[in-house]
Amino acid sequence: MTAAMLDKRMSAAEIVGQLSDGMTLGIGGWGPRRKPMALVREILRSDVKDLTVVAYGGADVGMLCAAGKVRKLVFAFVSLDAIPLEPWFRKSRESGALEVLELDEGMFQWGLKAAAFGLPFLPTRVGLGTDLAELGGLKTVQSPYDDGETLIAMPALKLDAALIHVNRSDWRGNVQVFGPDAYYDEWFAKAAAKAYVSCEELVDRMEDHYPGDAQYNLFERCFVSGVVEMPGGAHPSSMPPHYGWDMKAFKTYADSARDPGDWAQVADRFVGASEAEYLESIGGKEAVAALPLPIF
Amino acid sequence: MSDITLVDLCIVACSEAFRGNGEIVATGVGPVPRLAAGLAKLTHTPELMMTDGEAYLVEQPVPLGPRKYDDRKPAGHLPFSRFFDSAVWSGRRHAMVTPTQLDRFGQINLSYMGGTYDKPKTQMLGVRGFPGNTIYHPNSFFFPAHGPRVFVPQVDMISGVGYNPAKRVPGGNYAAVDLRTIVTNLCVMDFGGPDNAIRVVSLHPGVTFDEVQAATGFALVCADNVTETPLPTSEALEVIASLDPHNIRASVLKDNPPARKAA
Numbered sequence: 276m277t278a279a280m281l282d283k284r285m286s287a288a289e290i291v292g293q294l295s296d297g298m299t300l301g302i303g304g305w306g307p308r309r310k311p312m313a314l315v316r317e318i319l320r321s322d323v324k325d326l327t328v329v330a331y332g333g334a335d336v337g338m339l340c341a342a343g344k345v346r347k348l349v350f351a352f353v354s355l356d357a358i359p360l361e362p363w364f365r366k367s368r369e370s371g372a373l374e375v376l377e378l379d380e381g382m383f384q385w386g387l388k389a390a391a392f393g394l395p396f397l398p399t400r401v402g403l404g405t406d407l408a409e410l411g412g413l414k415t416v417q418s419p420y421d422d423g424e425t426l427i428a429m430p431a432l433k434l435d436a437a438l439i440h441v442n443r444s445d446w447r448g449n450v451q452v453f454g455p456d457a458y459y460d461e462w463f464a465k466a467a468a469k470a471y472v473s474c475e476e477l478v479d480r481m482e483d484h485y486p487g488d489a490q491y492n493l494f495e496r497c498f499v500s501g502v503v504e505m506p507g508g509a510h511p512s513s514m515p516p517h518y519g520w521d522m523k524a525f526k527t528y529a530d531s532a533r534d535p536g537d538w539a540q541v542a543d544r545f546v547g548a549s550e551a552e553y554l555e556s557i558g559g560k561e562a563v564a565a566l567p568l569p570i571f
Numbered sequence: 572m573s574d575i576t577l578v579d580l581c582i583v584a585c586s587e588a589f590r591g592n593g594e595i596v597a598t599g600v601g602p603v604p605r606l607a608a609g610l611a612k613l614t615h616t617p618e619l620m621m622t623d624g625e626a627y628l629v630e631q632p633v634p635l636g637p638r639k640y641d642d643r644k645p646a647g648h649l650p651f652s653r654f655f656d657s658a659v660w661s662g663r664r665h666a667m668v669t670p671t672q673l674d675r676f677g678q679i680n681l682s683y684m685g686g687t688y689d690k691p692k693t694q695m696l697g698v699r700g701f702p703g704n705t706i707y708h709p710n711s712f713f714f715p716a717h718g719p720r721v722f723v724p725q726v727d728m729i730s731g732v733g734y735n736p737a738k739r740v741p742g743g744n745y746a747a748v749d750l751r752t753i754v755t756n757l758c759v760m761d762f763g764g765p766d767n768a769i770r771v772v773s774l775h776p777g778v779t780f781d782e783v784q785a786a787t788g789f790a791l792v793c794a795d796n797v798t799e800t801p802l803p804t805s806e807a808l809e810v811i812a813s814l815d816p817h818n819i820r821a822s823v824l825k826d827n828p829p830a831r832k833a834a
Contacts, residue, residue, distance in 0.1 A: 287582070350699035351699055351700070352696055353697065354696065354697075360694065363693045367687075368683075368690075368691055368694040369606055369691060369692065369693070370690075371689055373689075374689070375688070376690075377691070377698060379698055379700055379703045380696075380699055380700040380703070381655040381659055381660065381700060382702070388769060395755065398745060400703075400706045401702050401703040401707075402702050403706060403732070403739075403743040404705070404729075404732030404739055404743070404745060404748070405701075405729045405730060405731065405738070406704060406729040406733055408740075415740060423742060425742030426743070426744060427739065455625055455627060455648075456625065456626040456650035456652060457650065457652050458650075458651050461652070493764060508714075511834055570637060571623060571633070
């Protein structure tokens with residue numbers, strides 16, 4: 276492989292162009308944190324539909340549901356933290372529009388790990404004694420050893436593609452991930468046939484710029500199929516240490532689920548015709564960079 | 572005691588759930604459980620571990636509400652990316668939470684109410700981590716408004732493991748199911764009745780067992796030696812105030828009543 280072949284730079288539109296109707300799409304981040312929102316907005320500007328979305332959900336899930344892009348949702352929660360229940364998700368659920376697989380947060384990451392390792396399932400106690408197994412069609416296995424324990428077989432959550440927003444990447448997909456918690460981004464990347472990464476900062480060769488930060492390389496570049504620089508690309512979710520979430524924007528978005536309650540009327544405001552237009556409408560990437568980190 | 576509030580009494584009662592728990596992660600979700608965990612750590616159970624509400628382990632509980640971001644002093648790191656390995660699936664955690672419903676078996680619901688799995692009448696949070704929490708580590712509960720819509724005969728969607736024999740898949744390991752304490756605005760209960768039936772162990776000042784029973788959608792057991800829930804000590808009140816400088820706890824219970832119920 277020549278050096279030129281290792282240039283994985285793409286535009287957001289080219290990344291979304293790799294997605295097709297009916298795909299299973301994993302989205303990194305957690306609730307209102309570290310969401311690849313710029314790439315989600317690019318999906319919302321596209322014709323892609325009938326997606327199975329696998330996510331620790333926030334506004335990414337809410338928007339894709341509101342826009343009718345989601346056929347099936349695999350989730351443990353869909354939340355904006357200070358707004359505990361994502362209102363557009365709630366609307367979709369209560370209309371009966373979604374097929375769902377509801378999972379516990381822990382068994383969810385276990386399913387990503389099964390997919391990452393190419394296993395059909397991984398065993399767990401989680402789900403026993405609750406309605407999850409029956410409602411989700413999860414089956415049990417019995418330990419072949421002396422204990423004979425009955426366990427839930429958590430099926431692999433195989434992803435056709437995953438979208439992840441990171442702090443830094445180079446052209447080859449050497450990422451660096453900062454902030455207090457990377458959640459399960461590593462496993463979204465490894466569970467996916469192809470993972471696409473947007474980043475706050477893109478450099479040509481990581482080793483020439485930030486060699487001292489190599490321990491923040493959360494997953495290796497063999498798991499990265501494409502990279503795009505999108506500063507402010509997690510907005511309105513948080514991207515520590517660069518910026519906090521935009522709770523004002525989340526509130527406006529949440530309120531719009533009640534009034535007017537029609538995505539077609541508000542999509543322009545929350546998606547925009549292009550990412551440049553969207554960023555301009557919220558005051559530019561400088562305004563995003565100025566959002567304070569949240570306090571818990 | 573006229574100036575002692577019921578919410579402070581509840582915080583102290585909740586903190587008792589963490590007494591002597593050892594080196595485990597004490598998680599209190601919501602102002603009262605979080606203050607209770609902090610109070611436990613700063614008074615009777617200093618060995619407790621807890622997070623700053625995000626990803627770092629702290630030895631000094633983080634106060635509620637606005638403050639400088641960098642006030643937190645991390646002593647360790649426990650991000651969600653390690654949470655199941657280190658705390659939940661290892662059983663090294665005791666969580667105190669507020670589900671939407673709880674039934675006579677201690678089964679909880681926070682997923683949806685009414686309708687069906689495919690078309691719920693009211694979508695709620697989702698099961699979050701509760702199926703795993705309840706099969707792997709101890710759990711306790713706080714309810715700010717004890718009533719028959721919270722304490723129901725049977726929850727709509729079983730999101731957490733309880734003591735219902737009919738839900739136990741044969742051959743499963745339920746050894747770590749450990750539901751401990753329920754604190755409400757009326758009383759303190761545990762699961763110490765016959766077959767883990769929910770039992771009232773102390774009544775808050777001025778509350779009767781009959782009032783508690785009338786506010787509960789299933790039959791309760793009354794402990795033989797039911798007591799009055801103790802009032803907070805002045806030391807406890809000081810610690811609580813230091814952890815809640817903006818008095819966020821004053822908005823938890825309706826009308827922020829005094830500790831003793833008016834006759």
